[in-house]
Amino acid sequence: MSKSKKTLHKRIKICGLTRPEDIAAVNEYRPDYIGFVFAPSKRNVSEMRAAGLKKLLSPDITAVGVFVNSPIDDIVRLVSRGIIGAVQLHGDMEGFETVQYAEDLKKALAAARPAASVPLIRAVRVKDGDDIRRAVSYPAEYLLFDTFVKDQYGGSGVRFDWSLIPHIEKPWFLAGGLSASTIKEALNTEACCLDLSSAVETDGRKDPKKIQEIIQTVRSV
Numbered sequence: 001m002s003k004s005k006k007t008l009h010k011r012i013k014i015c016g017l018t019r020p021e022d023i024a025a026v027n028e029y030r031p032d033y034i035g036f037v038f039a040p041s042k043r044n045v046s047e048m049r050a051a052g053l054k055k056l057l058s059p060d061i062t063a064v065g066v067f068v069n070s071p072i073d074d075i076v077r078l079v080s081r082g083i084i085g086a087v088q089l090h091g092d093m094e095g096f097e098t099v100q101y102a103e104d105l106k107k108a109l110a111a112a113r114p115a116a117s118v119p120l121i122r123a124v125r126v127k128d129g130d131d132i133r134r135a136v137s138y139p140a141e142y143l144l145f146d147t148f149v150k151d152q153y154g155g156s157g158v159r160f161d162w163s164l165i166p167h168i169e170k171p172w173f174l175a176g177g178l179s180a181s182t183i184k185e186a187l188n189t190e191a192c193c194l195d196l197s198s199a200v201e202t203d204g205r206k207d208p209k210k211i212q213e214i215i216q217t218v219r220s221v
């Protein structure tokens with residue numbers, strides 16, 4: 001593992017924002033990305049809610065739409081309306097979010113927004129190293145490694161064994177149970193971005209103090 005890659009500036013994504021108060025917190029503490037979850041989840045936001053939240057969001061923070069097996073048209077509409085600027089695919093690579101699906105989505109996004117570059121982030125729910133190796137050739141700009149939890153697509157707050165991640169050329173996000181107690185260790189991985197949700201919540205709501213602490217830790221390195 002190259003030292004320079006490990007010590008590169010890490011980006012931060014705070015996922016699962018649902019309220020204007022959450023947007024006020026990220027506008028103040030400034031992660032690189034925030035996530036709106038359009039999949040079934042306790043953090044789900046409707047298109048209308050996300051549109052309202054996006055209007056409040058600082059324009060230099062990229063809003064990522066998180067999807068699980070969604071129709072391409074729904075994703076393209078959110079991008080066309082300027083509600084999201086990146087697409088995180090968290091569903092099933094076999095059966096729904098296939099390679100063909102990603103290629104069709106890319107074509108549809110390019111047709112709808114020719115001037116915009118809308119990166120795809122391929123989420124991989126890691127059970128073992130094979131899950132990672134299978135995902136490397138998926139047509140996405142980034143990979144995102146999260147924990148496999150049965151019957152839960154994401155936002156579990158559970159960590160996986162990071163030693164399963166080999167050196168890969170494609171940039172990748174690290175997710176799954178990242179918290180104040182693991183963030184320094186995560187800074188020592190080759191991830192380009194650290195993605196948090198559960199650990200920056202209190203009683204199921206985003207907690208500005210926890211967001212501030214995590215972002216300060218990451219930025220102080």
Ligand SMILES: O=C(O)c1ccccc1NCC(=O)[C@H](O)[C@H](O)COP(=O)(O)O
Nearest residue numbers: 015041153154155156157176177197198
């Ligand atoms: O957050 C959710 O509820 C969710 C539901 C369905 C698919 C994806 C979901 N979240 C995706 C994320 O990017 C989370 O930040 C990531 O899974 C990490 O969450 P956590 O382990 O809670 O930090």
